[in-house]
Amino acid sequence: MQIRRHWDSFVSILFPPLCASCENVLLHQEEFLCSYCQFHLPVNDHYLFSNNEAMRRIQYQATIEMAAAFLSFSESSLVQTLMHKLKYENELQVGLYLGSEFGHQLLTSPHFRDIDVVIPVPLHPKKKKSRGYNQCDSVAQGIASILKLPVNTIDFVRLLNNPSQTNMHRMERYDNVENIFRCLNPTAFEGKHVLLVDDVLTTGATIGSAARCLNSAGCRVSVATLAMA
Known part of the structure; x- marks a missing residue:
């Protein structure tokens, strides 16, 4: 054990851990983010209030x-x-870390107490193969690790490899994501309260389409997104 501690200290001198955001060297008591970046994270209080901006953006779509x-x-x-x-540099630890931080929020919320299963918004298989991973999976795993819930990445899939929505107008985004999801095994979700997890919420078109599909499978849906633009 003492040899391992010495070895870890030696490695940390040669390859000191860096802040995931600003990439400055982390101090001994810091983890993943430096104190400056941690303090300046623009954290929302949505988890406390049902009448929040994320809810208003999605509630009329599903x-x-x-x-x-x-x-x-x-x-x-x-x-x-x-x-x-x-999303683009394969740093899944970002999703795990921020997901777990978000999970601590949700754990104290009066609005997320009866969730049964966590579902990340799926990528189309071609896009997942090209990228190598689905960034939402790590966020879902981070949240679920705190809420002590299972993550289902099998029974809810994306059928269409639709174009990127980055440069689309609002109505084009809605049309682009219509009927692109499917529940392969509706009985896996029927009668359950699912937590649908995405990385970034913009218009809510994608998450709304996914939620409508899950609604049709007979389950209640709540939504957790890592960030909102």
Whole structure:
């Protein structure tokens, strides 16, 4: 054990841990994010109030029990840096860490107490193969690890590899995601309260389409997104 501690200390000198956002060297008591970046995370209080911006953005697109976004997203921010690393640079630890932080919020919320299963918004198999992973899986795993809930990545799938919505107008986004999801095994969700997890909420078109599909399987749906733009 003592040899291991010495070895870890030696490795940390050669390869010191860096903040996932600003990439400055972490101090001994810091973990994943430096104190400055942790303090400046734009954390929302959506989990406390049912009348929040995330809920208002989604509630007319599907039957939703509750919705909350953990962070506020803005251009050239530390949140954008973290989301880019998660989505495009295979840094899944970002999703696990922020998901677990979000999970601690949800654990204390009066609105997320009877969740049965956590479901990440799925990627189409071609896109997942190209990217190598679904970034939402790690966020869902981080949340579920705190809530002590199972994660289902098998029974809810994406049927269409639809175009990116980055440069689309609002109505184009809604049309782009209509009927793109399917419950392969509706009995896995019937009568349950599912927590649908996404990385970033913009218009809510994708999450609304996914929620409508789950509604049709006979389950209650709540939504948790890591960030909201």
